[in-house]
Amino acid sequence: MKVLVCVKQTFDTEAKIELKDGKINDAGINLIINPYDEVAVEGAIQLKEKGIATEVVIVSAGADKAMDAIRTALAMGADRGILVKQDSAADEYARAVALADAIKKENPDLILAGHVAADDGSSQVPTRIAEILGLPHVNVITSIEIAGGKATCTSEADGGTAVTEVSIPAVISSQVSWNEPRYPSMKGIMQAKKKPVATVDAIAVENKVKVLEFALPAGKTAGIKIEEDPDVAAAQMADWMKNTVKVEVK
Amino acid sequence: MDFTLTEEQIMIKKMARDFADNEILPYCQEWDAKDTFPYDTVKKLHDLGLMTIGVPAEYGGSGLDHLSQGIVVEEIARGDAGLATTLAASTLLAADPVYVAANDEQKKWFYGRMNEGDLAAFCLTEPGAGSDAGGLSTKCVKDGDDYILNGTKQFISNGGVAGLYTVFATLDKKLGYKGHCAFMVDRNTPGITIGPKEDKLGIRSSNTTQVIFEDVRVPSKNLLGKEGEGFKICMKTLDLSRAVVAAMAVGVAQGAFECAVKYSKERQQFGQPICRFQAIQFILADMAMQVETARLLYQKACALQDMGLPYTQMSSLAKCWAGDAAMKVATDAVQVYGGYGYSKEYPVEKYFRDAKIMQIFEGTAQIQRLVIANDILKE
Numbered sequence: 036m037k038v039l040v041c042v043k044q045t046f047d048t049e050a051k052i053e054l055k056d057g058k059i060n061d062a063g064i065n066l067i068i069n070p071y072d073e074v075a076v077e078g079a080i081q082l083k084e085k086g087i088a089t090e091v092v093i094v095s096a097g098a099d100k101a102m103d104a105i106r107t108a109l110a111m112g113a114d115r116g117i118l119v120k121q122d123s124a125a126d127e128y129a130r131a132v133a134l135a136d137a138i139k140k141e142n143p144d145l146i147l148a149g150h151v152a153a154d155d156g157s158s159q160v161p162t163r164i165a166e167i168l169g170l171p172h173v174n175v176i177t178s179i180e181i182a183g184g185k186a187t188c189t190s191e192a193d194g195g196t197a198v199t200e201v202s203i204p205a206v207i208s209s210q211v212s213w214n215e216p217r218y219p220s221m222k223g224i225m226q227a228k229k230k231p232v233a234t235v236d237a238i239a240v241e242n243k244v245k246v247l248e249f250a251l252p253a254g255k256t257a258g259i260k261i262e263e264d265p266d267v268a269a270a271q272m273a274d275w276m277k278n279t280v281k282v283e284v285k
Numbered sequence: 286m287d288f289t290l291t292e293e294q295i296m297i298k299k300m301a302r303d304f305a306d307n308e309i310l311p312y313c314q315e316w317d318a319k320d321t322f323p324y325d326t327v328k329k330l331h332d333l334g335l336m337t338i339g340v341p342a343e344y345g346g347s348g349l350d351h352l353s354q355g356i357v358v359e360e361i362a363r364g365d366a367g368l369a370t371t372l373a374a375s376t377l378l379a380a381d382p383v384y385v386a387a388n389d390e391q392k393k394w395f396y397g398r399m400n401e402g403d404l405a406a407f408c409l410t411e412p413g414a415g416s417d418a419g420g421l422s423t424k425c426v427k428d429g430d431d432y433i434l435n436g437t438k439q440f441i442s443n444g445g446v447a448g449l450y451t452v453f454a455t456l457d458k459k460l461g462y463k464g465h466c467a468f469m470v471d472r473n474t475p476g477i478t479i480g481p482k483e484d485k486l487g488i489r490s491s492n493t494t495q496v497i498f499e500d501v502r503v504p505s506k507n508l509l510g511k512e513g514e515g516f517k518i519c520m521k522t523l524d525l526s527r528a529v530v531a532a533m534a535v536g537v538a539q540g541a542f543e544c545a546v547k548y549s550k551e552r553q554q555f556g557q558p559i560c561r562f563q564a565i566q567f568i569l570a571d572m573a574m575q576v577e578t579a580r581l582l583y584q585k586a587c588a589l590q591d592m593g594l595p596y597t598q599m600s601s602l603a604k605c606w607a608g609d610a611a612m613k614v615a616t617d618a619v620q621v622y623g624g625y626g627y628s629k630e631y632p633v634e635k636y637f638r639d640a641k642i643m644q645i646f647e648g649t650a651q652i653q654r655l656v657i658a659n660d661i662l663k664e
Contacts, residue, residue: 103292110296218304221334221347224296 036181038079038088039143040113041134041161042072042095044104045154054249068104070216071149075209077216078179079147080112087181090114092141096121096133096237110219110227117141121237126244127155131163133237139168143204145186150175150208165206173199175210294353301335301360309364310632316367316490317635320482322446323490327371331402335361339376339384344396346376351525352587355532359580362536363543366639367490369533371404374442374491377529378647379405381522382451382467386510395449395469403448408438408470408496409519415439416652418453418519419462423498425454430505432468434498437480440646444494445479448472452498453515465515469507476501487638524597527647528590531583531603534611534643538576541611541618541636545572548631549621559621568621572614579607598660605653608643615640 046052047065054060068076082088093108095101096119105116119133138146146165151158165172176188177196187200191210201207219227259275261268276282290298308326316323330336338354340346349357354377362369376399383395399405414421423436434454438444450470457464470477480495510518546569549560559565582603589596618633619626626633644650 103295106292107296110300218300218333219296220332221297221338221349224293224300225342225347227296228293 036082036088036144037090037092037141038082038145038147039092039094039138039141040072040075040079040108041138041146041148041164042076042093042104042108043069043149043152043154043160044095044097044101045069045152048153052251054251057249059249066100066103068107069149069152069154071151071153071209071211073108073149073216074211074213075147075149076108076111076113077214078209079145080217081214082145082179082181083112088145092117092143094119094134094137094141096125096130096137098123102232105232106227107219109230109232110223111217112223113230115230116232118232118234119237120234124242124246125237126242127157127159127163128243129237129240131160131167132240134160135164135167136238137235138164145181145203146170146206148206148208150210161206161208168204168206171201171205173201173205173207176207177210177213179207179213290352290356294356297349297353298356298360300333301357302363304330304333304335305360305364309361309368313365313368313490314629314632314635316365318629320484320489322371322492323368326368327404328402330361330368330372336372336376336402336404337396337399338372339380340396340399341384341392344392345400346396350587351528351590352584355529355583355587358529359532359536359539359583362533363540364536365490366533366537366636366642367488369536370442370488370491370642371446373526373529373533374407375399375404375447378522378526379407379443379447379449379451381525382407382509382518383469385521385525386467386514386518387469391469391507391509398449404443404446405449405451406441406443406447406496407522408441408444408450408452410439410441412437412439416649418523419465419516421453421455421465422458423452423454425456425466425468425503427456427505428502431502432466432505432508434468434470434476434501434503436498438496438498440483440493441496442491442493442646444492444496445482446492450477450496451509452503453519455515456512460513462516463513465519466512467509467515467518468503469509470501470503474501474503486641487635488642523647524600525590527600527604527653528583528586528596530643530647531579531586531600531607534604534607534640535576535579535583537611537636537640537643538572538579538607538614541615541633541640542569542572542576544631544633544636545569545618545621548625552622565621568617572617575610575614579603579610582606598657601648601653601656601660604648605650605657608645608650608653611640611643 044066047067050064079091091113093105093113093116119137148161173188176190178189180187186203190197261271334347337346338349342348358373425432452468452470455464476499478497483493549565550558552559586599586603615637619637625631
């Protein structure tokens, strides 16, 4: 069984985001595999270790730098990679079209991805890929069982868990609680460079989203401290919520 | 001149750093306080191939170049210098005599055991032979197809936890350096006992003990090189591992430096973070200079080794400078923290205690200066 994992290269989650000339400044920023995708990579490698998957293929759409993310996944234990070269300004639609095209050519039995990227947080790409390819899609899974041409997935649901059974091929996106991604081992790192990575150009499509402006969130303002007896304090806090914060009570 | 790391080196650095952040830093203060040897963490390091970075790839190890070895040791030491000592003392210092002098069969045996998870210990220092490594008294006497070892080794890193020892002994003290021999010794050989664990100022998560040899029979196939080559093997080993100790010192300095920078942004005095005061800014700038110069020196020494160029002087420069830098930077870090820096609740007093050994072990700061001066003045 061939398992394909979509990974996105994102900013280090501890990076300090700054704007320069109205755009996000990526100078000097440490780039990593999107932590949610890293979980999907680990999930795929575990399927291989269990003898269910025979090959784990990593696909990433992005600039040349995204090769580092692919190499890291290969160092963790994936078998080969595909870099779909695409402008970093591509939106979720363009990304999904490009990835779906590469996936179609690979004809995998299972497509895994993180359910969301840590940078833009749009949570659209896996769902769009499933839609484009006409495949079933299960989101935010925390475990998976594969048997008899079917995937049984456990996902988070409000107040509990949902168990979904789908035929494969399917697009399945992971929640972080699925597993604990491994560190690449020394052997893995040494082998990563020797593993094949193909580079292809993305299908040229127009973005559907136009970014008008980037803005940083407003800085955190100081809170207020009310030092009164409880009855006075409650009244003052209610007044502050109503007139200063302007909390609307429906 | 190219100061960039290779793709692998960047990946190795990130892996070791992530490991330190997640698996070492949250626990190292407890190891230190309770004098605990972290077996589980050593096992994790082994599973990742970090405990065999000195074992060549053709013998099943990670087979890292010297610069990558330095990078690993720096990152682990940034987490805990005690653990970095365990790692470096085993896969580099204790395994280097094998790297330097062993034949194929000996390498297969020693490296094979390391690949299976055995730690190794380098047994050179004695109660009466520290800086004067040539003055050792542990005796080796040829008896049939064996050598019989007798003597006491002092301050042996991994002494009580190793399964393998590389041991230096003399055929006859009167022969001086020419009487030295180097052996690979299995811990399970009858006659070996472990002395009590040293109660140390720093690097407390590492295991430091006496190792006592009483009529220990070592087969002559375990002799490294020839009789009388022990001192040469020892000097080559110390030459090789010196830059790695410098890297360890840089890790300590880097860890202390990061703490100081972070704390200076958080700690408020006179209505603002203390990093706004020039008095603190100057300390931080001095720390940054110390860390970076020490790193450049160890990396240059490692790069020279990897290029096959002479590196003895550069390794001593690196070891001496980095040891002193670690002590200075860790002292400054305590100063930035003020009273809290003196408290065990905060991490910098541990860096301060860990730093001191960097000026002492594997050639004191004074011995390094001697090596450097000798190299400058030799004709």
